[in-house]
Amino acid sequence: MFFNFKISKSFLAVIFLFLFSVLSCMAYTSAAPTSTKADTSAKSISLPVIMYHSLLKDERLQGDYVISPELFSSDVRYLKDNGYKIISTQELLDYCEGKLDLPDKCVMLTFDDGYYNNYLYAYQTAKEENIKFVLSPIAINTNIQTKAEHLSPSYSHCTWAQLKEMAQSGHVEIMSHSYDMHQNSARKGTQIMPNEHLEKYKSVLSADLTKAQERFKEELGITPIGFTYPFGAVCDEARQVIKEMGFKLSFSCEEKTNTIEAGNPNCLYDIGRYLRNGTDSSKVFFEKILTDKKQTATA
Numbered sequence: 001m002f003f004n005f006k007i008s009k010s011f012l013a014v015i016f017l018f019l020f021s022v023l024s025c026m027a028y029t030s031a032a033p034t035s036t037k038a039d040t041s042a043k044s045i046s047l048p049v050i051m052y053h054s055l056l057k058d059e060r061l062q063g064d065y066v067i068s069p070e071l072f073s074s075d076v077r078y079l080k081d082n083g084y085k086i087i088s089t090q091e092l093l094d095y096c097e098g099k100l101d102l103p104d105k106c107v108m109l110t111f112d113d114g115y116y117n118n119y120l121y122a123y124q125t126a127k128e129e130n131i132k133f134v135l136s137p138i139a140i141n142t143n144i145q146t147k148a149e150h151l152s153p154s155y156s157h158c159t160w161a162q163l164k165e166m167a168q169s170g171h172v173e174i175m176s177h178s179y180d181m182h183q184n185s186a187r188k189g190t191q192i193m194p195n196e197h198l199e200k201y202k203s204v205l206s207a208d209l210t211k212a213q214e215r216f217k218e219e220l221g222i223t224p225i226g227f228t229y230p231f232g233a234v235c236d237e238a239r240q241v242i243k244e245m246g247f248k249l250s251f252s253c254e255e256k257t258n259t260i261e262a263g264n265p266n267c268l269y270d271i272g273r274y275l276r277n278g279t280d281s282s283k284v285f286f287e288k289i290l291t292d293k294k295q296t297a298t299a
């Protein structure tokens, strides 16, 4: 009798454990799809990125690639007044890696070529308005400017000291724009040339980009996480090198709003940008692009 009682007790325990594990499993499997679905469906944002070049006060010089410093400040205030968060590439990366949430209304501001007038005007605005912008200098021009005797807002590039001050301020993120491939001649920027041998092309491009990364590290103590294609000239061969070299994101010049998906780091390559012209008011320019329906996942 005692023996039987022991058996039935063990038997009951086994049954209980079995039922418990089956029920737990059912609870897990029924809950799992719901939570996965909720995560993926909720996590994406539309991101317009703006592309600036020079800021100059002289109206006669303003046009497609030169706008007034006041217009840049006006853009920043317009975006703030309309509830937009001006985000950095690091925030974008953190969002994609699931480390950070971002609001629906985000925008990014970028400056190409590293002109001295960016240091004079855009950097001042960034400090006053407490915002960040992305700056993509051409490393060889920074080298040359650092050795030059004169600085002109109209045509000079930033020196290494100016880039370092901006990078260390926390208001400016430095991206690569190549060491010395910002030319539109036989080769357009970093694009492969017709009939160019693939392996030779890859070694030319990776040597140039490596040299730029080394200079940034030596002079600024940082390794840029992104690459901005000169003239927006992208090609599959360059995309491959950019990824292999460890760049986490890249900027093109295609005018579109980007769909950025959390958990999809591939959507950070070929980020499209809108060229900021010197003629539209902030209201006219942003009403046009913030309602642009051309949205494409950049993957």
Ligand SMILES: [Zn+2]
Binding pocket: 112, 113, 177, 182, 230, 231
């Ligand atoms: Zn450029």
